[in-house]
Amino acid sequence: MNEIRRPARWLYGTLIALVLLFVYLPMMTLVMASFSRSKFFKFPIPQFATNWYADVFASLSIRSFFWTSLVIALLVATIATVLAFFGALAFARYRWAGRKLYQKILLLPILFPQAVLGLALLLWFSAIGVTPSWQAAVFAHLVWIAPITTLVIAIQVYAFDPAMEEAAVDLGATRWQTLKEVTLPILTPGIVSGFLSAFLLSWANFPLSMFSTGADQTIPEWISAKIQSGYTPQVPAVGTLTMLAAVIVMALGGFAAWLHARRRAGLA
Amino acid sequence: MVTTEAAAQPILQLRAIEKVFDQFAAVDRITLDIQEGEFFTIVGPSGSGKTTMVRMLVGMDKPTRGDILLRGRRINDVPANRRPTCMVFQSLALFPHRTVGQNIEFPLKIRGVDPALRKKRALELLAQLRLPDHYYNKAVTQCSGGERQRVALARALAFDPEILFFDEPLSALDYKLRKVLEKELKDIHRQTGKTFVYITHSLEEAMVMSDRIGVMNRGRFVQVGTPNEIYGSPTTRFVSEFMGEVNILDVTVGPDGTATDDVTGARYLVPASAGAGPCSLVIRPESLRFVAGPGQAQNVVTGTVYNEYLLGSRVQYQIRVGEKQVLLLENLRDQRYEGDLDSPVTAGWDTGDSMIFPKGLLQ
Numbered sequence: 141m142n143e144i145r146r147p148a149r150w151l152y153g154t155l156i157a158l159v160l161l162f163v164y165l166p167m168m169t170l171v172m173a174s175f176s177r178s179k180f181f182k183f184p185i186p187q188f189a190t191n192w193y194a195d196v197f198a199s200l201s202i203r204s205f206f207w208t209s210l211v212i213a214l215l216v217a218t219i220a221t222v223l224a225f226f227g228a229l230a231f232a233r234y235r236w237a238g239r240k241l242y243q244k245i246l247l248l249p250i251l252f253p254q255a256v257l258g259l260a261l262l263l264w265f266s267a268i269g270v271t272p273s274w275q276a277a278v279f280a281h282l283v284w285i286a287p288i289t290t291l292v293i294a295i296q297v298y299a300f301d302p303a304m305e306e307a308a309v310d311l312g313a314t315r316w317q318t319l320k321e322v323t324l325p326i327l328t329p330g331i332v333s334g335f336l337s338a339f340l341l342s343w344a345n346f347p348l349s350m351f352s353t354g355a356d357q358t359i360p361e362w363i364s365a366k367i368q369s370g371y372t373p374q375v376p377a378v379g380t381l382t383m384l385a386a387v388i389v390m391a392l393g394g395f396a397a398w399l400h401a402r403r404r405a406g407l408a
Numbered sequence: 409m410v411t412t413e414a415a416a417q418p419i420l421q422l423r424a425i426e427k428v429f430d431q432f433a434a435v436d437r438i439t440l441d442i443q444e445g446e447f448f449t450i451v452g453p454s455g456s457g458k459t460t461m462v463r464m465l466v467g468m469d470k471p472t473r474g475d476i477l478l479r480g481r482r483i484n485d486v487p488a489n490r491r492p493t494c495m496v497f498q499s500l501a502l503f504p505h506r507t508v509g510q511n512i513e514f515p516l517k518i519r520g521v522d523p524a525l526r527k528k529r530a531l532e533l534l535a536q537l538r539l540p541d542h543y544y545n546k547a548v549t550q551c552s553g554g555e556r557q558r559v560a561l562a563r564a565l566a567f568d569p570e571i572l573f574f575d576e577p578l579s580a581l582d583y584k585l586r587k588v589l590e591k592e593l594k595d596i597h598r599q600t601g602k603t604f605v606y607i608t609h610s611l612e613e614a615m616v617m618s619d620r621i622g623v624m625n626r627g628r629f630v631q632v633g634t635p636n637e638i639y640g641s642p643t644t645r646f647v648s649e650f651m652g653e654v655n656i657l658d659v660t661v662g663p664d665g666t667a668t669d670d671v672t673g674a675r676y677l678v679p680a681s682a683g684a685g686p687c688s689l690v691i692r693p694e695s696l697r698f699v700a701g702p703g704q705a706q707n708v709v710t711g712t713v714y715n716e717y718l719l720g721s722r723v724q725y726q727i728r729v730g731e732k733q734v735l736l737l738e739n740l741r742d743q744r745y746e747g748d749l750d751s752p753v754t755a756g757w758d759t760g761d762s763m764i765f766p767k768g769l770l771q
Contacts, residue, residue: 307501309489310466311515311567321514325505 167383174376181373192373193381202362202378208274209343209358216281217339223282224289224334225327231290232297246287257284258351265352272354280352281342288341289334296330329400336393340386417480419444419603420465420571425474427460434460436627437474442571442605447597449606449614451650452624458607459575461624465605466573467491478570495573498580500560502548508534508559509544515567533562536599554585561593565600574606578613590616611650615639623647645765648690655696655735657689659764667764671733676707677759686767693724693738695761698745698753705756709735712750727755 173181177189196202230236231243249257261280262272270276304326308318324331346360353361359382366375418441427435435457442448452458463469465476467488475482483491494515502511510517512530521529527544534543537558543551548559557577564572574593578586594617597604608614614621615635622632623646631643642648645656659667659676667678667689678689702708711729723744727735737755739745747753 301499301501303497303499303501304503306468306488307495307497308503308514308518309487310468310494311563312489312494312518313514314489317518321518322503326503328505 170376170383171380174373174380176373179372181376192377195372196374196377196381199374202359202374205357205359205362208353208356209360212274212277212281212349212358213339213342215278216285216342217335219278220282220286220289220338221293221331221335223286224293224338225331227286227290228293228297228330232294233300233302246290248287249284250287250291252284254284254345254347255351258348261348262351272352274353274356274358276354277349277352277356277358280348281345284345284348285338285341289338292334292337293327293330296327296333300326329397332393332396336389340389343386343389344382418442419446419479420605421475421477421480422465423475423477425461425464425471425476427457427464427469428472433627435464435471438627438629440622440629440632442603445601445603447594447604447606447617447619449608449618449621450624451608451611451614451621453609453650456624457627458609458624462495462573462575462605462607465571466493466495492569493571493573494564494567494569495575496560496564496577498575498577500556500577502556502560502563504547504549506548507544508539508546508548508551511548511559512562512566514563529566530562533565536565537562537596553581554589557581557589561596565596569602571603571605574604576608579609586613587616593617611638612652615651623650642763645688645690648763648765653693653736655691655693657691657733658767659687659689661685661687661764669733672709672730674709676762678762678764679759681764683766688765688767690763690765691735691757691761693736694722695757696727696735696737696755697739697757698737699756701754702756704754706759707762708754708756709733710752710754711735713745713747713753714749716745716749727753 169183172185174192175188175190176182176185177187177191178185227246230239231246258280261276261283265272265276300323304322305318308322309315313321344360345358346364349358349361350364357365359378363375363379363382366372420442422438422440424437424439425435426433426437438461450458450461460469464471467483467486467490470484476484478491478493503514506514509527509530512533513521513526516526516529530544531541534541539555539558539562543555543559548556551559560577578589581589590613593604593606597617606614606617611621611623615638618635620632620634621638622629623638624630625646631638631647638647639651642651648654649656657676658670659678660670661667661678661684663684665678665680667676667687668674669676670686676689678687697705699705699708709727709729711727711733714726714728714734717724717726718741719738721741723739723741725737725739725745727737729735735755745753
């Protein structure tokens with residue numbers, strides 16, 4: 141009954157192909173631009189080369205931006221996950237006075253334009269005498285990312301039967317044992333996806349970094365700066381590598397989820 | 409003499425326990441003794457306070473007032489993880505990230521029991537609950553409803569509790585499986601000799617398994633007794649209705665002890681227990697029978713057969729008396745009514761098979 145009729149199937153196929161094209165064609169252009177020998181972007185590309193990648197890998201400054209981005213993203217993801225884990229339990233599990241208000245206030249920063257949020261943070265930093273730096277950027281990212289991570293983990297918490305914790309306690313487990321043996325393992329998929337999304341959001345973030353990193357620079361900031369002055373195909377090369385990194389992180393996450401599902405199905 | 413007293417001491421004693429939520433007493437001053445090795449079932453409709461009660465007994469909630477004594481020791485303030493009791497939850501609360509074996513071993517792992525011993529015990533329990541050995545490595549998420557039920561029971565037995573509580577664990581299962589598991593549970597009770605305290609909303613389920621039943625309503629026990637007492641001599645209309653379908657006639661008992669039907673004006677002989685005044689006369693469908701005419705039963709009514717319902721080994725008839733009264737009559741299948749629908753019939757019952765409860769009494 142649910143089968144799509146033939147002409148409709150054709151239409152669906154075309155539509156899906158168009159959407160994919162629409163989403164991925166620009167990225168393909170980026171990838172192609174990074175392999176162009178010419179310093180300027182021309183289409184079609186007259187001559188392909190990989191020299192810009194060699195330049196990227198040889199560049200000490202790009203390497204330092206990469207490390208800055210990575211360290212910020214890892215710290216943000218770790219701190220956001222820890223905060224979000226307990227936040228999500230408060231958010232989705234326990235009933236307490238003010239819970240509804242907490243849920244709304246927590247989610248509000250997600251909806252603020254990031255540039256405004258970044259500006260607010262910059263003003264706040266200067267008010268309390270904090271010099272913008274990559275450490276300040278970690279804080280700035282957290283303001284926006286921790287609520288999102290909380291939401292991601294809360295979805296898993298909602299699906300968690302609180303009777304399982306009660307059963308663990310009833311069978312003699314202490315609070316700590318219950319957390320370690322029951323709550324954490326059952327929430328692991330949510331925690332992992334929370335961590336990954338936090339990492340990727342921080343890794344790719346430009347507006348908050350722009351206002352908060354000060355003298356330190358992240359990859360997205362470098363890309364933006366280079367586009368305004370001094371474009372070379374190093375920029376699309378770095379862009380391609382950044383995308384690739386995100387894809388790898390996603391793939392690792394997918395692989396972890398697959399392993400987890402397999403273990404749960406008792407095949408391992 | 410001290411020894412005999414100790415031996416006779418109930419394993420669990422409730423002393424006027426009360427649980428109040430916002431001035432509403434979910435459990436209202438209940439006093440009860442549960443004996444060692446007993447299968448005690450608490451039956452009640454939803455909202456009767458039975459779940460609140462069991463949560464206090466296992467230590468997940470504290471009574472507002474009153475005392476809970478385990479072998480004479482007050483345990484009100486002992487948290488659930490320090491009590492030698494455990495519960496099979498309504499949702500079973502199996503751990504989905506663990507295998508059947510790991511679920512069963514959970515309480516042993518918590519206690520730091522050696523892995524080899526744990527596995528040995530888990531395999532024993534699998535055998536006891538008639539689950540195959542290879543289920544040890546099976547994911548609980550892959551088990552059927554009945555298997556999950558057995559895993560939950562095995563996990564609770566691995567804890568080796570002094571009292572095992574059950575919070576309606578069978579309610580989500582289909583009828584047939586429920587019937588099988590009720591009997592299995594009673595067999596396990598016999599095998600282990602442990603004290604079982606079981607909660608259900610089904611008196612029928614309670615009848616099958618229990619040594620004693622406490623019928624609960626509005627936070628109190630309406631009647632506590634053996635299944636036979638509950639079935640044979642319910643003390644209130646509420647209990648008599650709770651067992652299943654019954655005929656309830658509104659009657660008025662006169663000073664001579666006979667009752668007048670408020671609807672049809674017919675006169676019945678009723679058990680002497682009721683005083684004069686408005687009463688409910690309760691007659692089980694199986695106590696009603698077709699009779700050839702007056703004189704063949706102590707009380708008779710005449711009406712017509714409106715419909716017939718086959719219930720497997722038994723058969724029920726809906727009898728309409730006049731326009732307003734409907735009675736159910738139940739026979740064994742081999743005693744089927746041979747006449748046509750809508751033809752006049754006489755049905756009757758003996759006074760001793762009916763029950764009478766004064767109205768206005770707390771149900």
